[in-house]
Each structure stands twice: as structure tokens, then as C-alpha cells.
Amino acid sequence: MLNCENRRKEILTIIEENKHASIEKLCSIFTVNEQVIYRDLIYLEKINKIKRTSKGAIYPESKTKKNALKLKQRETTFFKEKEAIGKFASTLINDGESLMIDGGSTTIVFTTNIVHKNRMMVITNTSTIGSILKKGKRNRIILTGGQLLKNTYTTVGDLAESVISQYRVNKAVISVCSINIDEGSFYTNIEEEAKIKQAMIKSANEVIIIADSSKTEKENVNFVCDFTLNKKLTLITDNKLSKEKKAALEAKKITVITVE
Secondary structure (H helix, E strand, O other): OOOHHHHHHHHHHHHHHHOEEEHHHHHHHHOOOHHHHHHHHHHHHHOOOOEEOOOEEEOOOOOOOOOHHHHHHHHHHHHHHHHHHHHHHHOOOOOOOEEEEOOOHHHHHHHHOOOOOEOOEEEEOOHHHHHHHOOOEOOEEEEOOOEEOOOOOOEEOHHHHHHHHOOOEEEEEEEOOEEEOOOOEEEEOOHHHHHHHHHHHHOEEEEEEEOOHHHHHOOOOEEEEEOOOOOEEEEEEEOOOOHHHHHHHHHOOOEEEEEO
16 A cells, blocks of 8 residues: 555646546545545645545646636546546456556546456556555556656656566557547657557557547657557547547547447
8 A cells, every 4th residue: 555645646646637536536546545535635735736625626727827617627528538438448358367557547547447357467557556456356466666757656667668578468558648640640748658658569469548539639749659550459539539530540440439
């Protein structure tokens, strides 16, 4: 179990990424009771990192941002969509399978939906996912180790990549920051994390990319992989993906599943 300081750091990361989080969800992720999370949120609010609400906490919007209300509405919608994506992706995972799961807000939501699975082997580069999965029965969890990125609390570097390369798994569940449909490629925003994603993809027989549809409107510079992998590749996204974009993706021979 994470100590108090590390738990609060990871809580802040989750709230920063998703712009809000409920006490119920945080209890589920960190396997602690409501009073523990309540005290954590009081502390984070006291140091001006978050703003508490009746059911959890939100990440305060910058006063210099324009259209703050519209932005907040979009972010809230994306969080709900991530929950739907994670829930559906979990139905593709069977008891006894071996997985690689990289760190990210969408993969964390996905992980909370596979806790009931049994006899899995999971390799991950974030202790948050490991903490969630320890509640399952007879699951083997392997943390890659490596250099800790302070902003994302994922581990990267040669050690992490070396550990990943030692295993061959059924499926890799990967999050990405942008999808370039014209180019036919997935990207992320941190070079070191791109290398981890590439290593996991190489070590898996099947790849599941989970990303909300807003990622088709964003640009990043760190290449993860293209659509023409020599293995089964599935993209799970939300139903706000336009018909035109879905058709363009499918024209490049990628399996696309949209969920509500």
C-alpha cells in the first residue's frame, strides 16, 4: 500500500488529468476508506492544489482561461467517456490472460473494471494500477521499476524497457495522447513513455488502444506506433467520433469500436 505522501501525489495526478474525481472512485483505486481520502483532499485543498466538492474534488481552472465553463463541461464529458471506454475494454479480457497495461487516466479506469478477473499476470509501469489489481484473486502483478516521472508517476527508462522485453503476453492495453488519422499513427506527449508503449506493443500478441475521441483532434510529436502492426489492433473510443473519422480509420484496416 502506498504511504500517505505518495498516495496524495497520485490523487493529485488523477485530479489534474481528469479535472475531477469522486471520493468513491478514489477509495476504489487506493483501497482505503472514505475518511482517509477525505483527509487527503483536505490537505490538498489546504495547499491550494484542488478544490473540494460534496462528492470529491475538482482541479481549479486558471483565471486566465477563456470559456472556462465550456472547457469544464468538455472535460467532464471526456471523463464519463473514459469510464465507458474502460468498462467496455474490460469485457475483452478473460480470466487467466497475461496483460501489459501502461500508465494513464484511461488505463486506470480500465483497470478498476478488471479487478474481478482471476489468475491474470499483469505487467505495468505504474504502482497505481498495481495497487488496484491487488484486490483480485490469484493475480500476479509485476512492476517494471525504472525512473519515476514526477508528473505522471509512471516509470520509464532502460530498466523498465528491459523488464518488459522479458515477457510475452496475450494483450497490451495502451493509452495514447493523439491519433493522426491521415498519417495512420498514434502519438503521445512524453518521449520516454512512448518507448514504454512501444516495448509493450512489441511484447504482446494483440494490442488494444483506448482513447477518447478528442485525441483525433490533438497533435503530439512522440510516435508510438502506426496502424499497420503485424498483429491484431483494436481502437476503443467513444461514440462522439464522427462517421467520417471512423470510416477513415477503418479504411486503414484498423478495427474501431465506439461505445456510449
